[in-house]
Amino acid sequence: MSADTDARSALSALWERDAVKIAALLGAIYAVYIGVGAVIGYSVRGQLNSIATLTFYVGVFGVLALALNLHWGYTGLFNIGVVGFMAIGIYTVAVVSKPAADTASSIGGFGAPLWVGIIAGVVVASLFGLLVALPALRLRADYLAIVTIAMSEIVRFILLSRTFQEVEIGGRTVGLGGGSGLILPFNPLQGLLEATGLVALRDGLVAVLGPAIGSNPSAVINSLLYGVLLLVFVGLYYVTLQRLGKSPFGRVLKAIREDEDATTALGKNTNAAKTKAFMFGCALMGLGGILWYVQSGAITPNTFRPRLTFFVWIALIVGGAGSNTGSVMGGAVFAAVLFQGPRYFQNLVESLVEVEAPANFGAAMAPLFDSLTLTPFVFYVIDNVRQLQLVFMGLVLVWLMHNRPEGMLGHRKEEAAGVPLRRDRDAAVAAADGGHERDGRDGDE
């Protein structure tokens, strides 16, 4: 009736759009980071670097959370071996695409173009998914969990082993590098820019921002552009999974999640559907691993420990399993608050005060007992933020499971049906037209 309510309903209708939610969240995150950067007194270069790093992690965790959402959110497959598929993806790229070894001591690859390597990495990750899926998918969820985490550890042991460190195949020295890992001489961004003719854009940005950035501006711009590329991949994953989820195949997956026996009784081949979904998800995880590490310069097996899997899980649970929007937002929140946040906080404090951290917990506690001096303990906490942030993640996970197991967006699990199942949902939509706020949350069904 009044302009005020009209504006409000227009606003809430806008808020209903998931893209707006994601954009608002990202905007808020960037605003906070830039604000804190300004407090620290970052130069333009420092600001852009921190934005680039943040974007990178928002991108990789978004991509991985989306892939995991296909497994857990849609199909109900409890996969805690994510990191194994990531490792397989990037290691395959290394073996296929590294150039031949130039000296006797170094490990080379088969020298295929990078895009061939990436395709190979994705395919191998999904084939490994098939290998896991064939025996394991009919297991109970908790057994599948144990099998997948054991598989991911076996992958790591294989990467670590001396047996495959260096192998002669067809006169080439290839291998997985063992404990010291592999060097990755790839520059995917440059190749992509050249292939798409966007080099001019990059060079233009460097020319415009160069004076403000200072020395070596192209490195900063490149990492920013790589972040943007990752966000594009998040978008691609999102659209793909959204379409998949709404397709008849997606409904079968959701039906399997709700009740596998009933789905079988309806004549659906649930085993085939689960296997396909699992393989596709593993392929996406493999690509996620590639995107994460392909420009990092080097990889070592011990990067791929199970805790990376749990990071992705926390991201998914923060956002809410079953919703692609939730996965992206969960990935962003995890990256900004739980993953990068504490480190950023550490930088902030270290820029404001001189942190002289005690070497260990004993030295931190002694002044507290002796003279009630708290500062050394606080310094110790700040110095050990990287360890404490994992404690914090654990606490957040426990809190979420207690209070908000359905994720930050509330109940968003898509129904396993082509039509809305609840009558009052229609009523709620109708009410929204009348100016009432639509209740997005349905509570327990």
Next chain:
Amino acid sequence: MGVGESYQRGREWLDANPLGFVFGLVLVLLLLDLGRRLLTGDVTVSRFGLVLKAGLMRGLVIGLAGIGLSLTYSILNFANFSHGDYLTSGAFSGMAVSYLVAGGFGAQGNVGALLLVGVGGSVFGGALGVGIFTAPLAVLLGLIVAGVSTIALALFIDRVVYKPIRDRSGITLLITSIGVAFVLRYLILFVFGGSKRGVTAGQPSLSLDVPGGAINIGAHDVTLLVVAGTLMLGVHLLLQGTKLGKAMRAMSDNEDLARVTGIPTERVVRYTWIIGGGLTGIAGFVFALWKGTLGFFDGWLLLLLVFAAVILGGIGSIYGAIAGGLIIGVTFHMAPLWIPSGFARAAAFAVMILILVLKPEGIFGGKTTA
């Protein structure tokens, strides 16, 4: 007649368990190969003896920790991924007390350094003489504190974390336990530091001369054997002879029915944590004592092996957990006789995956005895 009948029965069994047959065949072949290599001297008796001993010892630790995991898995219906970090907590709390006692309550090194198990190389267990011969009282007190403190920790976490969500699904509890594992592991890292430290002094050992060298049986091997054996026997008597054991079996079978028949389920849950936590904490302490080193990652590294043991023996069975522990421990140490040593853990995991896929109820047929 007799031959034909048993042949017939064998055929039926084979048809029912084709993969089990292959599994058994591989085992027999491996044993034959081992026999051949022992006879030809390719593997010396002393090497065989040493890996067998190490396997059995690690197996006892895994079995001891496995009892707790198995009990909580069957009674509370969830795979507890923080179980490994209970083990680490027990090891650190026990060792802290052992250091304190062996260090004469501050006579050698200051109390803080002792309680932090010599963080940053401030004091060394070797110099303090931590060990069953050199400081028996320190070890005994450490053992008790390891058990008691882990019981307290398990009860506290159950009260704060698991009790409010007792009625949720096993998967919810599993995810929650991953959170608990993170909190415990990295708090231990925060307090005790990340270095893997030596914690024991050299102890006398018995040397058995065998072809190809000698098998050393150290004092801490015996300690581990005595502690684990006593505790396992104690748990057996407790669960077979008392009402508690019966109540636990009833609860793991059907919780609602158990409650309806008047079993105080919350009290049974508490005892489950007390038994499980105590055994796990002590397992962590004797594990550190036996291998002589201690790091914040130890329990997590052992966790999947413990899972393997529990699954092998059948979830819910304490005898299964013990037997599974011994099998996994021996597999872990024997595997390097055939495959590169980097794959020892992988071999144990592979056994677990095979069992999960072929016979998820465990090799003993899923009889939950306690």
